[in-house]
Amino acid sequence: MSTTSMVKGTAMPAPLPWPGLLALSTAAFTAVVTELLPAGLLPRMAPALGVPEARVGFLVTGYAVASFVAAIPVTALLRGLPRRPVLVGTLLGFALSNAVVALSSSYGLTFTARLVAGVMGGTLWAMLAGYAARMVPAERRGRAIAVVLAGITLALSLGVPAGTALAEVVGWRAAFGLLSGLAVLLVGWVRWRVPGFPGEARGERVPLARVALLPGLPVILSVTLFLLLGHQVLYTYIAPFAEHAGFGRTDVVLLVFGASTVGGIWGTGLLVDRRPRATLLGALALCAAVMLALGRYADVPAVLLVSAALWGVAFGGAPTLIQTALVNASGPAASDVATSLQTTVYNAGIAGGSLTGGVVLEALGAGALPWTALPLVALALTAVALGRRHAFPVARSRA
Missing domain, CATH: 1.20.1250.20 (MFS general substrate transporter like domains)
Known part of the structure; x- marks a missing residue:
């Protein structure tokens, strides 16, 4: 990858790969909205699942615990695989989990789907910054990582409130269904504009x-x-x-x-x-x-x-x-x-x-x-x- 370009004889930094970085930022956005959306939908989800509101709150807790537990072992297990298929796999996991939540009337099944989403979240967060860093020269790493992590800010300031408001209009199941659809569309975006990188060779992996x-x-x-x-x-x-x-x-x-x-x-x-x-x-x-x-x-x-x-x-x-x-x-x-x-x-x-x-x-x-x-x-x-x-x-x- 060329790190600079020449403009009128002056070395200029190469432009950021915006389409790929924005795809990663959208992945961060999707993960945060998936994690936090149930918190704004407690009164609507509780009757449909036949449980008190506090137990719907555990859907957020379960996601966080699964993410906490899975981040290190799952990342270590997958570190030798090519990066883009792993990224695509996590997005498909989000799509499946949110689809199950949208369709399920069983609290147990819904909770299990949220655990799956948490594992996907732990895996995704472990790779996003490194992925962004490999897409740009060393002198632009910080800017690339900032673009990707901006997805978190947009999710917190806009995504979760918008999702909660949307659920008031079309229902909470439709909100999770749309999140599932977004993850599927994002898979296509990633395959189109995010470059593939190899995993770590066995002999090169640092314990x-x-x-x-x-x-x-x-x-x-x-x-x-x-x-x-x-x-x-x-x-x-x-x-x-x-x-x-x-x-x-x-x-x-x-x-x-x-x-x-x-x-x-x-x-x-x-x-x-x-x-x-x-x-x-x-x-x-x-x-x-x-x-x-x-x-x-x-x-x-x-x-x-x-x-x-x-x-x-x-x-x-x-x-x-x-x-x-x-x-x-x-x-x-x-x-x-x-x-x-x-x-x-x-x-x-x-x-x-x-x-x-x-x-x-x-x-x-x-x-x-x-x-x-x-x-x-x-x-x-x-x-x-x-x-x-x-x-x-x-x-x-x-x-």
């Missing part, structure tokens, strides 16, 4: 334990864990915190946060290939400042809304920056296995942060949540500041 200990990987994984722990401590319980702040419109807070993540993704895409370390330090410092402001002025609604906007900008760009650092540290060839480790750590951070926040909320009240999140985010910031050599170097890797 899982050695991947985990590659220079920089432990630090990057710890940053992932600390950031997600701190984020989820407050984000999971933003409704009681907003009420504590005297602002009962949780939907407005979440809208401000979600819209701001789009700005964070956009800004990160401009900076990730030029100043990744400084940008990540800035994002984490901003997250820490937000937690401090919310802790000091938790009873001021205006502070809550401004903080939610700044929080969204900072957190929106952080996953792309951390993922780019992970791919640079592991190298594209080992990135699928490295990302499977990060997927597991990511989900552990979500679960641990939610649990910690719940304990703090019960024991100390909503006002203590930002103070609990602050030291966790500060640990992530400190790890990045100290990880100058391999994890988050001042000079970007050209590997």
